[in-house]
Amino acid sequence: MTHEVLKTHEVLNQSPPFGDANLFAADAPLRGALAAFGGPADLDGLDGFGARWGSAERIDLGRLANAHSPVLRTHDARGYRADRVEFHPAYHALMAASVADGLHASFWDGADPGKPQARGHLARAARQFMVAGVESGHLCPMTMTSAAVAALSAAPDHLAAWLPRIASRTYDPSFRPWFEKAGVTLGMGMTEKQGGTDVRANTTRAEPTGGDTYALTGHKWFFSAPMSDGFLVLAQAPGGLTCLLVPRHRPDGSMNALHLQRLKDKLGNRSNASAEVEFEGALGWRIGEEGRGVPTILAMVQLTRLDCAVASAGLARMALVLALHHARHRRVFETPLVDQPAMRRVLADLALESEAQTALVCRLAAAFDRGEAARTRLLTPAVKYAVCKAAPGFVYEAMECLGGNGYVEESPLPRLYREAPVNAIWEGSGTVMALDVLRAAARAPEEVVGLVADLAEEAEGLPGVRAAAADIVAALQAPDAEARTRFATGRLATLAAAASLAACAPPAVAEAYAATRLARERAMYGANGVGAVAEMLLERALP
Numbered sequence: 001m002t003h004e005v006l007k008t009h010e011v012l013n014q015s016p017p018f019g020d021a022n023l024f025a026a027d028a029p030l031r032g033a034l035a036a037f038g039g040p041a042d043l044d045g046l047d048g049f050g051a052r053w054g055s056a057e058r059i060d061l062g063r064l065a066n067a068h069s070p071v072l073r074t075h076d077a078r079g080y081r082a083d084r085v086e087f088h089p090a091y092h093a094l095m096a097a098s099v100a101d102g103l104h105a106s107f108w109d110g111a112d113p114g115k116p117q118a119r120g121h122l123a124r125a126a127r128q129f130m131v132a133g134v135e136s137g138h139l140c141p142m143t144m145t146s147a148a149v150a151a152l153s154a155a156p157d158h159l160a161a162w163l164p165r166i167a168s169r170t171y172d173p174s175f176r177p178w179f180e181k182a183g184v185t186l187g188m189g190m191t192e193k194q195g196g197t198d199v200r201a202n203t204t205r206a207e208p209t210g211g212d213t214y215a216l217t218g219h220k221w222f223f224s225a226p227m228s229d230g231f232l233v234l235a236q237a238p239g240g241l242t243c244l245l246v247p248r249h250r251p252d253g254s255m256n257a258l259h260l261q262r263l264k265d266k267l268g269n270r271s272n273a274s275a276e277v278e279f280e281g282a283l284g285w286r287i288g289e290e291g292r293g294v295p296t297i298l299a300m301v302q303l304t305r306l307d308c309a310v311a312s313a314g315l316a317r318m319a320l321v322l323a324l325h326h327a328r329h330r331r332v333f334e335t336p337l338v339d340q341p342a343m344r345r346v347l348a349d350l351a352l353e354s355e356a357q358t359a360l361v362c363r364l365a366a367a368f369d370r371g372e373a374a375r376t377r378l379l380t381p382a383v384k385y386a387v388c389k390a391a392p393g394f395v396y397e398a399m400e401c402l403g404g405n406g407y408v409e410e411s412p413l414p415r416l417y418r419e420a421p422v423n424a425i426w427e428g429s430g431t432v433m434a435l436d437v438l439r440a441a442a443r444a445p446e447e448v449v450g451l452v453a454d455l456a457e458e459a460e461g462l463p464g465v466r467a468a469a470a471d472i473v474a475a476l477q478a479p480d481a482e483a484r485t486r487f488a489t490g491r492l493a494t495l496a497a498a499a500s501l502a503a504c505a506p507p508a509v510a511e512a513y514a515a516t517r518l519a520r521e522r523a524m525y526g527a528n529g530v531g532a533v534a535e536m537l538l539e540r541a542l543p
Contacts, residue, residue: 014405015329018322018412019059023130024050027317028540029355029505033362034126036504038369042123049101053130058097059412062135064090065271066415072263072275083260084175085227085273092173094138094271095185099171103128104145104185107303108167113160116153118303118368125310125365129358132311133318136419137271141185141225143307147300148186148232151243154288154296155212158245162230177249178229187228189220189246189277190297196221197432199234199241199294204279206235206242212286214244216279219261226260226275232287233279234297239290243297246284257282268418301427302376305384306364308423312391313357319398319416320354323347324542326402338538343401346526348534349516350397351541353525356513357387359500360493374447375454378440379496385433385486386493388424395420397525434489441476449473452492458499462510464519468495494518508533509540 024030024046034042052058068088076082098104107118124146132139145166152159162184170183178184195201204218216235223231230247250256261276288296324347327338337343364383367375399406399413406413424430441448456469468491475481475488494517501510516528530537 013331015326017056018325019054019056021054021321022047022050023054023133024126026050026054026321026542027130027358028543029358030126030129030317030362033359033500033504034122037362037366038122042120042126044123046126049127050130052097053134058094059134061090061093062271063412063415064088065094065135066137069270070263070273072260072273074260081255081259083255083258085260085263085275087173087227087271087273091138091271092171094135095141095173096171098131098138098142099183099185100169101127102169103131103139103142105149105167105169107146108149108163111149111163111167113153113163114156116149116159116163118150121306121365121368122362125306125361128307128310129314129317129361132314133321133416135271136311136315136422137269139307139311140269140272141187141228143304144188144225144228144232145184145186147303147307148188150299150303151232151287151296152245153299154243155245155285158285158287165229173227175227175248177253178247179251180253181229184229185225187223187225187231189223189231189233191222192219193221197429202234202236202241204233204235206237206244206284206286208238209283214242214284214286216244216246216282216284218279220277220279222264223260223275223277224272226258226263226273226277231258232297232300233284234293235284237286237290241293242290243287243293244284245287246279246282250283267421268415269422270415270418302368302380304427305380305433306361306368308427309364309380309384309387310361312388312420312423313354313361315391315416315420316354316357316387316394316398319395319413320347320350321542322406322411322413323350323398323401324538326405337401342526344534344538345528345530346397346401347541348530348537349525349528350394351537352509352513352516352528352530352533353390353394354541355505355509355537356497356501356517357390359504360497361387363496363500363503374444374451378437378448378451379492381428381433381436381440382489382493383496384423384428385430385437385489386497389430391420391423392417394525430486434485435482437489437492438476438481438485442481445477448476452495455492455495455499459495459502459510459514462498462502462514462518464514464517465495465498468498468518506533506536508536512537 165184168183172181206214257280259278264274330337475484
């Protein structure tokens with residue numbers, strides 16, 4: 001008797017891996033935002049960029065760089081200090097690709113070291129947005145290197161020496177003096193054990209040793225990208241808290257006294273190393289005046305906060321793409337998952353949120369290019385607050401669209417989910433951002449009233465605009481404004497998103513967003529009625 005062999009392991013009804021997609025060509029909201037807020041130069045090379053970063057090979061580099069976390073080697077085999085971090089080749093490949101594409105320095109191409117002016121914010125934001133969904137950890141040194149130039153401008157002689165290597169498109173991970181390398185990256189060391197946000201509580205000492213050089217003694221609790229070639233550090237000099245540039249190597253080529261203690265075991269951001277460090281008489285050069293460390297560092301903070309918001313929007317975008325890709329290939333009850341009414345509404349609601357985030361961060365980047373000082377000053381913390389805090393919930397909802405397949409580590413979604421909280425914490429948590437909005441409003445109340453009026457005019461005719469504008473001004477001017485500042489900050493970002501969509505998206509999309517986010521309190525994803533615009537949203541999200 002013969003027995004029929006049952007094919008119990010035949011794989012059916014699974015979505016194929018996502019990859020070899022052009023991340024730019026497939027993103028109608030991003031293309032629309034760039035067309036509305038930028039110019040032809042902002043679009044240069046983006047089609048090829050999107051194809052490179054959407055390749056299956058590049059996406060797999062992101063997986064590998066996170067599966068093989070960096071390793072700290074404090075000493076060599078003979079007992080000498082080594083203070084080196086080893087990375088998987090995938091991390092170096094991603095760093096080389098991003099440096100070649102200028103993510104670390106394109107602001108400063110052709111800049112005058114005497115008075116550098118950042119430019120090309122929108123074009124760079126579009127690139128960072130796409131890269132973030134592929135691998136976000138290595139963007140940390142990209143952001144710090146890019147933004148550090150703004151702080152280094154307070155010391156033109158040092159900037160003149162470093163800028164050619166910063167602006168280089170050559171990635172050189174070798175451990176040797178910065179002045180021997182064709183390209184360098186920069187990191188930061190601000191936070192100490194006793195105070196995160198309160199950097200004025202720092203205890204690291206900077207003792208003058210002649211000229212603008214100091215000897216640093218102390219500890220940093222978070223020392224970002226510790227294999228960088230130099231670091232901006234805050235320390236207490238005789239004149240108060242001061243910013244210093246601390247190189248990995250001294251001018252004679254010997255190792256500087258930066259002793260790495262351990263690497264942080266982080267929730268996400270696993271590809272990127274964050275260390276604890278001891279300074280034992282480490283050499284540092286003063287950047288700016290003694291006692292002016294915080295104002296010096298603040299020159300770069302707006303740039304890093306913009307990057308946080310852009311990267312979070314990019315994470316959400318990739319999560320949406322993965323959810324849509326799965327839903328179009330998966331069948332449930334003999335019908336494509338994307339055509340099931342309840343799931344379709346969830347996906348459309350996610351697409352609406354992602355489109356608003358894309359428009360919002362692109363409009364903010366354009367404001368930097370246009371020199372709109374009041375808008376960047378007030379909206380940068382508000383946009384960072386709203387977009388970065390939304391990312392974890394957004395990525396989770398996208399993960400749920402895949403069910404168990406989205407929860408296992410073979411899927412990219414667990415990595416995106418672990419990555420999602422970091423931008424809301426780094427460079428100022430949600431409460432810090434809300435308080436920054438409140439401080440800016442208190443210093444220039446006429447500016448915030450004017451900005452809110454401008455946003456209401458840009459979003460004129462959309463549901464809930466007038467009420468939202470009144471809510472924001474009333475909350476910021478209330479006797480208990482500090483207690484209400486999170487409400488005001490979130491409302492401000494939502495109004496700005498509606499105004500951004502009004503300028504770059506089909507009217508029905510802007511209408512749906514305002515109706516579900518401004519005119520009434522937003523419900524959970526899928527409980528917001530986006531109406532007839534659902535089909536348009538899904539097609540724009542991923543053709």
